[in-house]
Amino acid sequence: MNNLKLDVADQIAVLTISRPGALNALNSETLDELNTALTEIEARDDVKVVILTGGPDKKDNPYKSFVAGADIAEMVNFSAAEARAFGMRAAEPFFKLMNMRQVTIAAVNGFALGGGCEIAMACDIRIAADNATFAQPETGLGIIPGFGGTQRLARLVGMGRAKELIFTCDNIDAAEAYRIGLVNKVVAKEELMDTAKKMASKIISKGSYAVSIAKAAINNGYDMDIKNAVEMEANLFGITCSTHDKTEGMTAFLERRAADLTDF
Numbered sequence: 005m006n007n008l009k010l011d012v013a014d015q016i017a018v019l020t021i022s023r024p025g026a027l028n029a030l031n032s033e034t035l036d037e038l039n040t041a042l043t044e045i046e047a048r049d050d051v052k053v054v055i056l057t058g059g060p061d062k063k064d065n066p067y068k069s070f071v072a073g074a075d076i077a078e079m080v081n082f083s084a085a086e087a088r089a090f091g092m093r094a095a096e097p098f099f100k101l102m103n104m105r106q107v108t109i110a111a112v113n114g115f116a117l118g119g120g121c122e123i124a125m126a127c128d129i130r131i132a133a134d135n136a137t138f139a140q141p142e143t144g145l146g147i148i149p150g151f152g153g154t155q156r157l158a159r160l161v162g163m164g165r166a167k168e169l170i171f172t173c174d175n176i177d178a179a180e181a182y183r184i185g186l187v188n189k190v191v192a193k194e195e196l197m198d199t200a201k202k203m204a205s206k207i208i209s210k211g212s213y214a215v216s217i218a219k220a221a222i223n224n225g226y227d228m229d230i231k232n233a234v235e236m237e238a239n240l241f242g243i244t245c246s247t248h249d250k251t252e253g254m255t256a257f258l259e260r261r262a263a264d265l266t267d268f
């Protein structure tokens with residue numbers, strides 16, 4: 005992989021987007037590498053949580069940029085057909101981040117602009133360094149957010165705030181991103197990866213199968229009417245009740261001991 009690094013330890017996969025000369029902007033090659041890496045990760049039993057972050061810039065500053073957007077140099081001469089194909093090329097790995105059985109956490113270590121904000125929003129959880137900057141600057145470039153931003157931003161922060169951010173292209177800092185619900189947590193930049201890994205470890209300590217079913221329930225139910233969504237949840241609840249983890253988790257509670265949760 006040219007633009008992506010994968011490190012796996014303690015059941016956590018850290019995926020680092022690394023294009024130092026372009027502040028980790030997403031080009032076609034990077035999107036394809038991301039898609040391949042996520043497909044491989046989803047099939048790995050030894051990975052329970054994925055942390056997505058950005059590599060250092062060319063001056064080796066690890067807190068400059070998460071992802072500064074889609075690659076403008078690649079997009080500048082796109083025809084309408086090429087632009088659509090580029091959008092669909094991103095849709096696949098972005099949907100993987102959203103729907104894969106493992107939990108995905110974006111550790112936002114600097115600029116999260118345009119496609120950078122969009123890829124963070126495709127993750128389950130966002131943790132921001134206190135120096136992070138978020139924006140959807142697309143309309144200033146004569147385009148619109150095309151990696152799901154018009155949809156995911158409105159779902160995350162509400163339609164009014166999404167419209168304001170997309171129409172004004174305003175930069176917001178990490179504190180404001182937290183205030184409007186765009187990120188789950190803000191931490192000192194030096195503590196970003198530790199915080200993400202600690203959260204990952206906490207999630208891993210729970211029943212991993214139950215966590216993945218809960219993720220599916222939340223995702224699938226989001227676009228359903230409440231009656232069908234609750235029925236779908238009841239069905240998935242039933243499935244979790246046939247697992248070793250359910251028997252062990254509840255028995256351990258009743259016996260006042262720590263549960264030895266496995267994967268199923």
Ligand code: CO8
Binds near residue numbers: 029
């Ligand atoms: N694409 C390509 N190259 C980039 C990008 C980018 N998005 N962002 C930064 N770079 C490059 C710069 O060109 C520069 O390269 P070089 O050193 O060769 O000149 C290098 O990274 C460093 O950048 P700067 O010198 O500009 O660094 P500064 O510290 O001065 O500024 C900023 C940092 C503020 C982040 C600035 O680089 C910037 O504004 N970048 C662009 C941000 C932006 O507009 N992002 C949105 C892009 S559009 C988008 O994401 C659309 C997504 C949906 C597409 C859907 C298609 C279907």
